Amino acid sequence: MKRSVAFALVTTATSMLVALSTASAGASGLTVLAPSIAPPDSPAQSADRLVEAEPAVLRASAKDQFLRHSTIAGKGGLTYVSYTRTYSGLPVYGGDFVVVTNPSGGVLSTSIAQTDTLNVATTPKIEAQRAAEIAKAEITDAAEVSEPKLSVMAEGSGRLAYEVVVSGTDKGHESKLHVFVDALTGGIAEKSDEVKEGQGSSYYNGPVTVGTTQSGSTYSMTDPARSGLRCGGQGGTAYTGSDDSWGNATGTDLETACVDALYAVGKEWDMLSAWLGRNGINGTGGGFPARVGLSDVNAYWNGSYTNFGHSQDNQRQATPIDVVAHEFGHAIFQTTPGGSTGSNEKGGLNESTGDIFGALTEFYANEPAQYDPPDLSVGEEVNLVGSGPIRYMHKPSQISGHPDCYSSSVPNLEVHAGAGVQNHWFYLLSQGTNPTNGQPVSPTCNSSTVTGVGIQKAGQIFMGALQRKTTTWTHQLVRKASLEAAIQLFPGSCTEFETTKAAWTAVNVPAATGEPTSCSAGNDFSLTLNPTSANVQPGQQATTTVGTQTTSGSAQSVTFSASGLPSGATASFSPASVTSGASSTLTVSVPAGTASATYNVIVTGDGTSVDRTATFALTVGPTSDVVFNDTFETSLGWTTNASGTDTATIGAWERGDPAATTSAGTGLQLGTTVSGTNDLVTGRLAGTAAGDYDVDGGLTSIRSPEIALPTGTLTLSLSWYLAHLNNASSSDYFRVRVVSGTTSTVVFQQLGAASNRVGAWQTATVNLSGYAGQTIRLLIEAADASTASLIEAGVDDVKITKS
Incomplete structure (x- = not known):
């Protein structure tokens, strides 16, 4: 069974009108927009196509669907494309993964934590309300409990559980606890807390300049250049004043604490950009507020803002560079793939992430000795409880209970203690065992000697690993991800890879399954098909030449496979693998009785260091001028709510097979199709009233499989209708989009109106010649976009022809 892959789409608009041929040319509100030319392939599109080819590493079941979650560009031209998974429509916790591509769209690696194919019953034995009660009992004072969300946990073949978020306070501390309650037994499957503790005169950094905003005669501690950054008291609003001079340089003054906080997070923001290639704290140009004046010997990140308390002797606010950058480091951890909730081991890695970003920011700021100079200790300036730093990265065991070396007990440690192993690894990677820059000697767990690569390269490797993070995150997975990052960020050099590996070995983290064992990198190849499409009759064969060419580095072995074939069809390659620069012949054998349609066969070239894909459009049937044809009598892989944003x-x-509906004598949903039994329809059932299954609440969309367009004159034709009552408006609509690369363009549109519109099949044609030679998808939308209206829509016989 073909699984569907849902992809988030970036929408752009264009205003140029072109001619439209339609059976109802006089219909009001009808517009057709010109196609926008986009590159035929992008890193995200390549990742999508690889996922759609369903490689075994995804461990996909027949009930899985995949949704592209985000696409983030990183250092070295790498792109990190993250995906989530559903099983029988339920979200899969731990089923997410990341695909890493190079600038030309080659797939370099995948980061996947799920180890087994899911096979789990999805009927709970306990009620949702009971799950909420069980979760609520996990904190001492619950103020709010979310609606339990039935989910599948990717443990073994799957575990059915309710996810419940409980907000309030626990033992006097703010808490936002994510609890997974076993839906069969009522036991606690997993829980983790989203709250991570952890021009002015500053206390820690001397006279500094911070970003502020002026409105009239009032100034605000809101950074105008770094979106989302502001600082104020416990009420959440930024401090304001009648002049742009802030703080008095004392440790007890809260305005001074905000100067320190804004200065530190500003340096962290700049470090992320200059050293690590990240855009803002959240990766998309945004940040988060800071609050000071917390009445606690503490500081924390609660998922929305950072909050800073004071030292135990109440003489200093907890706002030195490394503490501020640590708390915002939790925000970075949360906004990279895989999020921040998860197991205890992941919590320790999250705490270590904060420490690492604290150290990176201190080194970037590079302050002189009288202020907050660079080091790899945590909280040395605030002296939180009067006993010096709260953690030491060169030798974590200087704090009792914090291990220097990995062992089976580390995943179960309290998270701050569990931070030690990754902290020690980062110290060795950046500074080595015997630094020459004044930092302390760092002993290893295997008596080895490590020469560091420097703080900046170490930060880039760590950020590259963090961009591969999954919901399930362990020391071994970080090891694997960092080795991949070292290879891909520093092609042609083995030093970074070997040092990363040596540092992990030096802290006793064992090798992960599938991690790279050598530093070969920089090798790449292209993959082409000639021809890119073919027409074949049932019972016959189609062939195409699969060409490869070494584009950089050395030649590599490439093994071929094909997916997306018609049912019963087979694909063979001769030869099955080549050295890049050579070619192979793909033969697709189509059995007799295969339904007439266009099938998008995804050809994958699995290289030693990179994977490539291409689409072969296989049309089965008698007409050679049909590029794509779907009568909806069989499933060709259209995906509802592909972007995951339908409302x-x-x-x-x-x-x-649609049911007919009428209201007050107006025929709305059509019970007839243009051909055959089936069509695409918005809620095919009738119910007891015409509006029972109409479009309510906003947008619904459905997206086609990939369609490889040949060169030449191309025409899209489709049968369609939009029906509504007079409670509709011009905010309601039926639309057809063409998605090419990351560009989504409206090519056909019918707006609603405040009048009764009877359902009636019409034919629309659109010139797609502007997309010739590209691989596209069709996206069909219907929307009840304003006040509640009775909206029905249908589509049948979608065809693209070449003339």
């Missing part, structure tokens, strides 16, 4: 509560697009 309609009912009336979602589906393929099926």
Whole structure:
């Protein structure tokens, strides 16, 4: 069974109108927009196609669907494309993964924590309300309990559980606890807390300049250049004043604490950009507020803002560079793939991440000795409880209970103690065992000697690993991810890879399954098909030449495979693998009785250091001028809500046999199709009233499989209707988009109106010649976008022809 892959889409608009041929040319509100030319392939599109090819590493079941979650560009031209997974429509916790691509779209590696294919019953034995009660009992004072969300945990073949978020206080501290309650037994499957503790006169940094905003005669501690950064008291609003001079340089003054906080997070923001290639704290140009004046010997990140308390002797606020950067480091951890909730071991790695960003920011700021100079100790300036730093990265065991070396007990340690192993690794990677820059000697767990690569390269490797993070995150997975990052960020050099590996070995973290064993990198190849499409009759064969060419580095071995074939069809390659620079012949054998349609066969070239994909459009049937044809009598892989952002509560697009509906004598949903039994329809059932299954609550969309377009004159034709009552408006619509690369363009549109519109099949044609030679998808939308209206829509016989 073909699994569907849902992809988030970046939408752009264009305003140029082109001619439209339609059976109802006089219909009001009808517009067709010109296609926008986009590159035929992008890193995200390559990742999508690899996922759609369903490599075994994804461990996909017949009930899995994948949704592209985010696409983040990083250092060295790498792109990190993250995906989430559903099983029988339920979110899979721990089923997420990341695909890493190079600038030309080659897939370099995948970061996948799930170890088994899911096979789990999805009927709970305890009620959702009971799950909420069980979760609520996990903190001492619950103020809010979320609606339990039935989910599948990717443990073995799967575990059915309710996810419940409990907010309030626990033992006097703010808490936002994510609890997974076993849906069969009521036991606690997993829990983790989202709250991570952890021009002015500053206390720690001397006279500094911080970003502020002026409105009239009032100034605000809101950074105008770094979106989202502001600082104030416990109420959450930024401090304001009548002049732009802030603080008095004393440790007890809260305005001074905000000067320190804004200065530190500003340096962290700049370090992320200059050293690590990250755009802002959240990776997309945004940040988060800071609060000072917390009445606690503590500082924390609660998922939305940072909050800073004071030292135990109440003489200093907890706002030195490394503590501020540590708390915002939790925000970075949360906004990289895989999020921040998860196991205890992941919590320790999260705490270590804060320490690492604290050290990176101190080194970037590079302050003189009288202020907060660079080091790899944590909180040495605030002296929080009167006993010096709260953690030492060169030798974590200087704090009792904090191990220098990995062992089976580390994953179960309290998270701050569990931070020690990754901290020690980062110290060795950046500084080595015997630094020459004044930093202390760092003993190893295997008596080895390590020469560091420097703080900046170490930070880049760590950030590259963090961009591969999954919901399930362990020391071994970080080891694997950092080795991949070292290879891909520093192609042609083995030093960074060997040092990364030596540092992990020096802290006793064992090798992970599938981690790279050598530093070969920089080798790449291209993959082409000639021809890119073919027409074949049932019972016959189609062939294409699969060409490869070494584009950088050395030639590599490439093994071929194909997916997306018609049912019963087979694909063979001769030869099955080549050295890049050579070619192979793909032969697709189509059995007799195969339904007439266009099938997008994904050809994958699995190289030694990079993977490439291409789409072969295989049309089965008698006409050679048909590029794509779908009558919806069989499933060709259209995906409802592909972007995961649809808002309609009912009336979602589906393929099926529609039921007719009427209201007050107006025929709305059509029970007839243009051909065959099925069409695409918004809620195919009728219910007891015309509006029972119409589009309600906003947008519903459905997206086609990939369609490889040949060169030449291309025409899209489709049968469609939009029906509504007079409670509709011009905010409601039926639209057809063409998605090419990361560009989504409206090519056909019918707006609603405040009048009764009877459902009636019409034909629309659109010139797609501007997309010739590209691989596209069609995206069909219907929306009840304003006040509640009765909206029905249908589509049938979608065809693209070449003339």
